[in-house]
Amino acid sequence: xxxxxxxxxxxxxxxxxxxxxxxxxxxxxxKSGADVKIEKIKELAKEQGIIFQFVxxxxxxxxxxxxxxxxxxxxxxxxxxxxxxxxxxxxxxxIVILDGNEDSHKVGAIIRTAVCAGIKGIILxxxxxxxxxxxxxxxxxxxxNHISIIKVNSLTNAVQKLKENNYWVIxxxxxxxxxxxxxxxxxxxxxxxxxxxxxGISRSLLKLADFTVKIPMLTxxxxxxxxxxxxxxLFESVRGRERKK
Amino acid sequence: xxxxxxxxxxxxxxxxxxxxxxxxxxxxxxKSGADVKIEKIKELAKEQGIIFQFVxxxxxxxxxxxxxxxxxxxxxxxxxxxxxxxxxxxxxxxIVILDGNEDSHKVGAIIRTAVCAGIKGIILxxxxxxxxxxxxxxxxxxxxNHISIIKVNSLTNAVQKLKENNYWVIxxxxxxxxxxxxxxxxxxxxxxxxxxxxxGISRSLLKLADFTVKIPMLTxxxxxxxxxxxxxxLFESVRGRERKK
Numbered sequence: 001x002x003x004x005x006x007x008x009x010x011x012x013x014x015x016x017x018x019x020x021x022x023x024x025x026x027x028x029x030x031k032s033g034a035d036v037k038i039e040k041i042k043e044l045a046k047e048q049g050i051i052f053q054f055v056x057x058x059x060x061x062x063x064x065x066x067x068x069x070x071x072x073x074x075x076x077x078x079x080x081x082x083x084x085x086x087x088x089x090x091x092x093x094x095i096v097i098l099d100g101n102e103d104s105h106k107v108g109a110i111i112r113t114a115v116c117a118g119i120k121g122i123i124l125x126x127x128x129x130x131x132x133x134x135x136x137x138x139x140x141x142x143x144x145n146h147i148s149i150i151k152v153n154s155l156t157n158a159v160q161k162l163k164e165n166n167y168w169v170i171x172x173x174x175x176x177x178x179x180x181x182x183x184x185x186x187x188x189x190x191x192x193x194x195x196x197x198x199x200g201i202s203r204s205l206l207k208l209a210d211f212t213v214k215i216p217m218l219t220x221x222x223x224x225x226x227x228x229x230x231x232x233x234l235f236e237s238v239r240g241r242e243r244k245k
Numbered sequence: 246x247x248x249x250x251x252x253x254x255x256x257x258x259x260x261x262x263x264x265x266x267x268x269x270x271x272x273x274x275x276k277s278g279a280d281v282k283i284e285k286i287k288e289l290a291k292e293q294g295i296i297f298q299f300v301x302x303x304x305x306x307x308x309x310x311x312x313x314x315x316x317x318x319x320x321x322x323x324x325x326x327x328x329x330x331x332x333x334x335x336x337x338x339x340i341v342i343l344d345g346n347e348d349s350h351k352v353g354a355i356i357r358t359a360v361c362a363g364i365k366g367i368i369l370x371x372x373x374x375x376x377x378x379x380x381x382x383x384x385x386x387x388x389x390n391h392i393s394i395i396k397v398n399s400l401t402n403a404v405q406k407l408k409e410n411n412y413w414v415i416x417x418x419x420x421x422x423x424x425x426x427x428x429x430x431x432x433x434x435x436x437x438x439x440x441x442x443x444x445g446i447s448r449s450l451l452k453l454a455d456f457t458v459k460i461p462m463l464t465x466x467x468x469x470x471x472x473x474x475x476x477x478x479l480f481e482s483v484r485g486r487e488r489k490k
Contacts, residue, residue: 105350113473118463141468181484218363218483223386224476228358231473232480238463239426239481 002104002133004076007069009037015074016044022077023050024131024151027063029071030054041072049153051126077132082121082148084158088165091148093120094237095162095191099155099201100128101226108139109227110194115143117234123150123158129196159191159208167191171201171209172233174222180213185237192233197226247349247378249321252314254282260319261289267322268295269376269396272308274316275299286317294398296371322377327366327393329403333410336393338365339482340407340436344400344446345373346471353384354472355439360388362479368395368403374441404436404453412436416446416454417478419467425458430482437478442471 003024006015015021026045032038032054045052060069082091096114101107107130111122124131131151137144152158159169168188172180172195193209195201206212215224215232224232248269251260260266271290277283277299290297305314327336341359346352352375356367369376376396382389397403404414413433417425417440438454440446451457460469460477469477 109470109473112468112470115464115466116460116462116469139470141470143466143468146464146466215361215480216483217361218486219360219391221360221388221391223357223388224361225354225357225384225386225472227470228354228473228476231469231476235460235477236484238461241463 002135003063004078004134005063006074006076007064007072009041009070009072012041012072012074013037013044016041016048022080023048024075024077024133025051025053025126027053027055027060027073027075029057029060031057032071038072051153075131075133078134078137079132079144079149081151084123084150084152084161087121087148087150088161091120092189093118094189095119095121095123095167096230096234097123097155097159097191097193098129099193099205100125100196100199101194102129102196104130104133104135105139106225106227108136110230111136111140111147112143113227113231113234115146117238119147119234121148121150123152123155123191125155126151126153156204156208159193159205162191163208168210169193169208170211170213171206172214172229173201173206173212174214176212176214178211178213179216180233181236183211183213184240186240190237192230194226194230247380248308249323249379250308251319251321252309252317254286254315254317257286257317257319258282258289261286261293267325268293269320269322269378270296270298270371272298272300272305272318272320274302274305276302277316283317296398320376320378323379323382324377324389324394326396329368329395329397329406332366332393332395333406336365337434338363339434340364340366340368340412341475341479342368342400342404342436342438343374344438344450345370345441345444346439347374347441349375349378349380350384351470351472353381355475356381356385356392357388358472358476358479360391362483364392364479366393366395368397368400368436370400371396371398400447401449401453404438404450407436408453413455414438414453415456415458416451417459417474418446418451418457419459421457421459423456423458424461425478426481428456428458429485431485435482437475439471439475
């Protein structure tokens with residue numbers, strides 16, 4: 001199973017009240033009627049800024065097959081998320097932002113390479129795309145424990161906050177005019193946005209970018225795997241810094 | 246299922262005699278006794294240079310669950326392999342050599358990126374590591390159809406043949422002194438060897454390399470995914486050529 005789960009109304013309430021677990025999302029059956037406990041879960045989730053999604057019963061049954069979920073399943077992260085403000089204030093360093101990547105293997109691979117390239121934070125949106133689950137943890141080869149993972153409800157707000165804090169925002173987009181090696185990465189704090197493989201980066205984020213870069217291809221087969229594209233750009237930033245030594 | 250299979254003694258003999266299918270390997274039960282048809286399969290496979298492996302019955306039952314395999318399963322490739330001599334003589338261009346990579350997803354990702362980087366051939370060893378199966382085809386996003394896939398029984402012989410034909414052999418090895426960006430890739434035909442993720446490149450191949458290069462890391466977390474490592478080196482070769490234009 002990709003996700004560690006907590007299920008059943010009482011178990012989810014307990015976990016929310018204990019504050020000891022790191023939630024990705026709470027999934028609730030669309031068929032849940034007016035129910036005191038479901039209302040309580042909703043309220044606690046809202047207080048703690050946890051995404052609460054109504055889903056089909058089928059989806060819940062896929063996650064917990066024998067129906068013991070009582071219409072509520074919480075997806076739990078294997079790692080602790082870092083708050084963006086805390087990251088900026090106390091940690092700092094270059095960041096990769098993943099906009100809507102749904103593939104756990106590729107997210108894991110990107111995090112692994114990001115750590116090797118000296119990146120200090122990964123920003124993931126809490127609604128679109130995968131969060132940290134056991135597949136991401138495994139394919140990252142444990143790298144999720146060597147970097148700050150920042151979960152945000154709005155990527156747009158996060159990017160704006162980064163810009164206010166002197167980050168340069170770089171978007172990888174195959175329509176860009178500049179090549180990824182035309183930038184000098186060595187004299188700035190940067191946040192690199194990688195989009196989903198087919199959809200690319202959402203328009204609202206693209207507009208906020210200070211630089212938009214592409215990876216030039218030697219063939220018409222214009223289709224890099226997003227984790228390889230991230231690796232190419234991130235190691236260009238390493239290369240620049242290493243050469244300046 | 247990762248592999249297209251043909252199973253049963255008669256079906257495998259027919260496929261071998263027809264010459265219309267591309268074999269990866271033929272798997273035969275260790276318990277197969279003296280049997281005229283198995284002997285015939287062995288003989289035909291030998292004539293055609295196809296690897297013939299004895300495996301436990303359990304392995305065969307995993308591939309064809311209901312036991313109808315009669316102790317013989319042929320693994321079939323979804324693509325046609327190219328002969329190394331034909332490649333050198335009629336096609337030519339830069340090559341990636343995969344030494345013992347067992348992960349279909351990573352092999353597929355490397356082939357996808359190799360096509361984007363203008364690489365013309367991939368060399369895979371017929372014994373160690375994966376050959377082209379449906380998972381490799383899928384994760385390559387169809388790139389397996391845009392590059393020559395060369396299957397060889399000996400990587401050492403293949404590398405020696407490439408050197409005799411004016412290829413420069415580059416080995417990616419994290420013990421190397423030189424960095425991958427210290428080479429000028431633009432004025433040579435190269436063959437880049439990527440090893441398996443933990444084992445690395447076998448000693449006999451490392452000895453044959455003209456250049457050994459590493460990717461410098463910014464952290465002690467020294468563990469790049471092999472497909473990302475290949476992407477970083479291959480796009481350095483693209484970068485060099487693009488900049489010289």
